Amino acid sequence: REGRRPLIAGNWKMHMTHLEAIGLVQKLVFSLKERELDDAEVVVLPPFTALRSVQTLVTGDKLPVGYGAQDLSAHDSGAYTGEVSGAMLAALACGFVVVGHSERRALHGEDDATVAAKVQAALRHGLTPILCVGEGLDVRRAGQHVPHCTDQLDAALEGLSADQVRGVVLAYEPVWAIGTGEVATPEDAQEVCGALRSRLDGRFGPETASAVRILYGGSVKAANTAGILAGPDVDGALVGGASLDADEFAQICRIAA
Numbered sequence: 001r002e003g004r005r006p007l008i009a010g011n012w013k014m015h016m017t018h019l020e021a022i023g024l025v026q027k028l029v030f031s032l033k034e035r036e037l038d039d040a041e042v043v044v045l046p047p048f049t050a051l052r053s054v055q056t057l058v059t060g061d062k063l064p065v066g067y068g069a070q071d072l073s074a075h076d077s078g079a080y081t082g083e084v085s086g087a088m089l090a091a092l093a094c095g096f097v098v099v100g101h102s103e104r105r106a107l108h109g110e111d112d113a114t115v116a117a118k119v120q121a122a123l124r125h126g127l128t129p130i131l132c133v134g135e136g137l138d139v140r141r142a143g144q145h146v147p148h149c150t151d152q153l154d155a156a157l158e159g160l161s162a163d164q165v166r167g168v169v170l171a172y173e174p175v176w177a178i179g180t181g182e183v184a185t186p187e188d189a190q191e192v193c194g195a196l197r198s199r200l201d202g203r204f205g206p207e208t209a210s211a212v213r214i215l216y217g218g219s220v221k222a223a224n225t226a227g228i229l230a231g232p233d234v235d236g237a238l239v240g241g242a243s244l245d246a247d248e249f250a251q252i253c254r255i256a257a
């Protein structure tokens, strides 16, 4: 992996009150043995309402778990009722924020321009965007998954410098594999992650391409983690459902480390 540290990020989606979140993080930390995790970075992505509790827990005890949010506003402040800004997340010392998740694109009408604006908002506030791209089943069946994903990548990184792109994490999440139990094969994951890295190389140069971490996401479980992570361009996983089970998520983290 050319020195790229594996990253395992748990996307809790709209699960866990702040009280439940405290319990889950405590269980997770108990399940993770710090010494076994030297080689992997572990991040949880709770709902906004649990971020402060997770911050207090993780920072106070210096636990080996980072955290971030699942979305942010493209705007920095103002009359945007219901939105949460990058500045607010930075004030909670979030390290990461998911941008362009397929559920946001499909259910909340986020288009490529919105996703690009959110990537820029994250970078403006010192947050690492976890930028999601991925094709639906129709695109996959038509054999267009690689150009679909590289087009989404191009659109989301529009106007960024190579320096800025080095501050981004990518996640390849085929929509047909999210929450369906139908995991992509290791070859499928490697094919698209490799194509994304080649695209970064073409646009921003080899140094940037080899520095950026590219995750796979879609029905990752402990049982399929080793196979998925075997791809040379797959640097970790974005884990949905399995991140809500502390033991299962800890097991995935140990396999990655």
Ligand code: PEP
Residues within 6 Å of the ligand: 011, 173, 177, 178, 179, 180, 181, 217, 218, 219, 220, 238, 239, 240, 241, 242
């Ligand atoms: C996700 O929502 O990012 C995801 C990968 O979900 P799941 O692991 O449940 O498929």
